[in-house]
Amino acid sequence: MAQQLESTPALLEYVARSSLREDDIARRLRAQTAGLPAAQALQVTPEQGQFLALLVALSGAARVLDIGTFTGYSALSMARALPAHGRLVTCDISEKWPGIGAPFWREAQVAGRIEVRIGDARETLAKLRAEEGPAAFDFAFIDADKAGYPAYYEAALDLLRPGGLIVLDNTLFFGRVVDPAAQDADTVAVRELNAALLDDDRIDLSMLPVADGITLARKKSGESRPSGQERR
Numbered sequence: 303m304a305q306q307l308e309s310t311p312a313l314l315e316y317v318a319r320s321s322l323r324e325d326d327i328a329r330r331l332r333a334q335t336a337g338l339p340a341a342q343a344l345q346v347t348p349e350q351g352q353f354l355a356l357l358v359a360l361s362g363a364a365r366v367l368d369i370g371t372f373t374g375y376s377a378l379s380m381a382r383a384l385p386a387h388g389r390l391v392t393c394d395i396s397e398k399w400p401g402i403g404a405p406f407w408r409e410a411q412v413a414g415r416i417e418v419r420i421g422d423a424r425e426t427l428a429k430l431r432a433e434e435g436p437a438a439f440d441f442a443f444i445d446a447d448k449a450g451y452p453a454y455y456e457a458a459l460d461l462l463r464p465g466g467l468i469v470l471d472n473t474l475f476f477g478r479v480v481d482p483a484a485q486d487a488d489t490v491a492v493r494e495l496n497a498a499l500l501d502d503d504r505i506d507l508s509m510l511p512v513a514d515g516i517t518l519a520r521k522k523s524g525e526s527r528p529s530g531q532e533r534r
């Protein structure tokens with residue numbers, strides 16, 4: 303049986319050459335973002351963007367939540383995979399970054415599907431819950447500050463319909479999750495959420511050792527709760 307391959311630069315280049323279909327608009331958004339500080343660590347890879355688009359299309363999602371806009375590459379990728387009546391709410395604490403993505407969304411003719419909400423994502427998600435009630439979304443991508451992941455996961459799970467999909471980025475967090483010396487708030491939050499997801503019987507779960515770690519959590523139908531916790 304084949305084992306997990308170690309990725310090498312040559313293999314990653316082969317994967318891109320064999321499967322990446324990034325178009326000119328997305329490529330230019332990435333090029334524009336590349337000049338910003340820490341852009342490479344923040345922006346999803348084009349392969350991830352394509353994967354997110356595939357998941358949105360595959361799941362038939364029409365209402366998507368994008369937590370952590372930055373310059374809008376994930377928003378662009380997912381919005382393009384939506385049906386014409388689809389809607390994507392993307393949130394960021396800074397209005398500076400989504401402002402860079404907006405012209406590219408317009409050029410791709412998906413700006414009408416994208417709604418930007420500025421503020422702490424905890425507050426944005428609470429407002430969405432108050433405005434739209436539970437189960438208002440089909441799909442959520444979590445990619446904001448890592449210390450907020452446990453809160454974003456709970457809020458997203460509540461905002462998702464049964465059968466909806468949550469995708470979490472950076473769940474291996476630069477490999478720090480397996481470094482006992484890494485005890486910073488971000489690493490601890492990711493590590494704790496990963497452990498909690500394993501025992502969470504409200505979801506079907508898959509963790510992919512791709513890019514910086516991508517976790518898929520599908521909200522199950524019916525009543526359920528995290529194992530060992532009180533029913534709320």
Ligand SMILES: C[S@@+](CC[C@H](N)C(=O)[O-])C[C@H]1O[C@@H](n2cnc3c(N)ncnc32)[C@H](O)[C@@H]1O
Pocket residue numbers: 343344345346369370371372373374375376377393394395396399421422423424445446447450
């Ligand atoms: C990893 S980047 C998102 C990358 C984006 N998904 C993309 O495709 O390029 C994380 C973003 O989360 C934002 N952020 C950080 N803390 C936040 C918070 N408390 N609430 C909302 N957004 C936050 C940052 O401003 C940053 O733009």
